[in-house]
Amino acid sequence: MINDAISPLDGRYFEKTRALEPYFSELALMKYRTMVECEYLIALSALGKTALRKFSPSETKTIREIYEKFDDASYKKIKVLEETTNHDVKAVEYFIKDALAKTALKDCVEWVHFAITSEDTNNIAYALILSASLEKVIVPEIKIILGEINGLAKKHKDLPMLARTHGQSASPTTFGKEMKVFASRIEKQLEYLVAVKIRAKLNGATGNYNAHFVAYPRIDWLAFSKNFIHDLCLEPNLISTQIECHDNYVAIFDTLRRINTILIDFSQDMWRYISDGWIIQKPKAGETGSSTMPHKINPIDFENSEGNLGLANALFEFFARKLPVSRLQRDLSDSTVERTFGAAFGHSYLAYVMLLKGLRKIEINETKIKQDLMAHPEVIAEAIQTVLRREGVEMPYEKLKELTRGKAVTMDDLSRFIDSLKVTDKVKAELKAITPLNYTGLASKLAS
Structure with a gap:
């Protein structure tokens, strides 16, 4: 942790964000700039159409080692150069030139940053x-994260759950x-x-x-x-x-x-x-x-x-x-x-x-989820009125609206309502078999 850091990313959360350090630190930026300049120099040599001579494999290796072995000392050299240039990319150019000047490539230093802009x-x-x-x-x-969420989906695909639309109880899901x-x-x-x-x-x-x-x-x-x-x-x-x-x-x-x-x-x-x-x-x-x-x-x-x-x-x-x-x-x-x-x-x-x-420290409370779902039997009103529409019953939506809207109803209330309907005993049995726990449509299949 950097105790005097301005950003919490480099203070409180220092250890949690270190995975990004090789890419977004100032040192990393200088290393990537150095890599681009070195690879450009190598590409110019390989082109073979300029006055820049062709590099030997060992010379190419020497150039690449400038960025491959880039470290704190390399970074500090660039920052010292930048104090004079007041231009970070020009400092990178001079850093590479200084490194090459000590090698057999000293005759090629002016081809660093040739014809390009920062x-x-x-x-x-x-x-x-x-x-x-x-x-x-x-x-x-x-x-x-996706794997964790998919794991929850697969494990609990059949767990019926109260849905909420507009914050209100709605047709069950899983x-x-x-x-x-x-x-x-x-x-x-x-x-x-x-x-x-x-x-x-x-x-x-x-x-x-x-x-x-x-x-x-x-x-x-x-x-x-x-x-x-x-x-x-x-x-x-x-x-x-x-x-x-x-x-x-x-x-x-x-x-x-x-x-x-x-x-x-x-x-x-x-x-x-x-x-x-x-x-x-x-x-x-x-x-x-x-x-x-x-x-x-x-x-x-x-x-x-x-x-x-x-x-x-x-x-x-x-x-x-x-x-x-x-x-x-x-x-x-x-x-x-x-x-x-x-x-x-x-x-x-x-x-x-x-x-x-x-996600890794949670458990799904299946008992509580089912209890809360069963506390809202009104959610099967949609199922009942839809079956009644199928059977040609007049105004089934309105009948269920009168029974349930804004009211606390029980499964017994719904059962008595079903008994009062002028439909066959088979349809009544079908309607009474519907519960909040099984009225989940294709939710299980969708979760698979």
């Missing part, structure tokens, strides 16, 4: 950061089916998320390959840019201004925001089920729920998750509004915003961790 380096670095953090951390964590609703929603958004192709550009100061073309007009720089970005497992954007337009970043952030919104909905429902006694939280020895009320076990993990999901979504929503907008060929306002990507991902990841913590 945003070429930056946008590719951020694209790689987003791609890696999604693949290695965020998506796997969401899949774990606990498992309600879990499956959330799982299904998350699965669909995950499909969208992994399908987003992260784009990047490498085309110079205003997107026209000006410096590249003036130096080597016979080289197909469009093909070079396309191949270079493809080799980094990214999608090339060949037409841009100085900046990559960030539209596909927004697609990622909007999809994460939808996933987070689904999980807010889920957290709030779980909170309500705990409040109703339908879900029991297992106590942990030594923990305190309230500083004054000794009995309490508060649903703090679900509440913590909900709060962090909201914080993340506020940032994602701002990113979506801000990042696609840049004055003319480029202004710098996106740069400081990009540095907060880690905050949005950090609050999301923390929310996922806390949600999983909450």
Whole structure:
């Protein structure tokens, strides 16, 4: 924990968010920038159409080791250089040049950052950061949550439960089916998320390959840019201004925001089920729920998750509004915003961790769920009036409305109502067989 950290992500929640450190720390950003610059230098050499000589395998290895062995000392060297340059990417360039100047590659140092702008380096670095953090951390964590929810759906697919619409008792469902609703929603958004192709550009100061073309007009720089970005497992954007337009970043952030919104909905429902006694939280020895009320076990993990999901979504929503907008060929306002990507991902990841913590210490109170369902026999009024419609009985809805709306009814009341109907004994038996516990339609099948 960093005791004097401004953000709780680096203070109170330091240990819980460390999985994102290799991607969103300042050191990580410098490492990814260094990687882009080094791989660009190697690609220029491999092209074989410039004055830059072809590197030997050992020389290529030497260049790659600059970022592969990037550590605190490397980072500190860049920060020292930045004190003079007041430009972080230029400091990265000088750091690489200094490293190469001590090797057999000293004759090639001026090819570092050749013809490109800092945003070429930056946008590719951020694209790689987003791609890696999604693949290695965020998506796997969401899949774990999905697995937990699907597990609840499968285990409790046949557990009848009172549904509520507008906060009022409604046609029964099953606990498992309600879990499956959330799982299904998350699965669909995950499909969208992994399908987003992260784009990047490498085309110079205003997107026209000006410096590249003036130096080597016979080289197909469009093909070079396309191949270079493809080799980094990214999608090339060949037409841009100085900046990559960030539209596909927004697609990622909007999809994460939808996933987070689904999980807010889920957290709030779980909170309500705990409040109703339908879900029991297992106590942990030594923990305190309230500083004054000794009995309490508060649903703090679900509440913590909900709060962090909201914080993340506020940032994602701002990113979506801000990042696609840049004055003319480029202004710098996106740069400081990009540095907060880690905050949005950090609050999301923390929310996922806390949600999983909450899910792993609950038990479903089947007895209480069934008791509460049976306390609302009025929910089968829909079933009765629907069967009566089938049988051609006049105004069945109105008859059931008169019997049940705004009134406390019992199963005996419904039984007497059924006895009074002018239908066959077979239909009466059919109606009396309907109970809140078995009037769940296809819920069990839907949950499977």
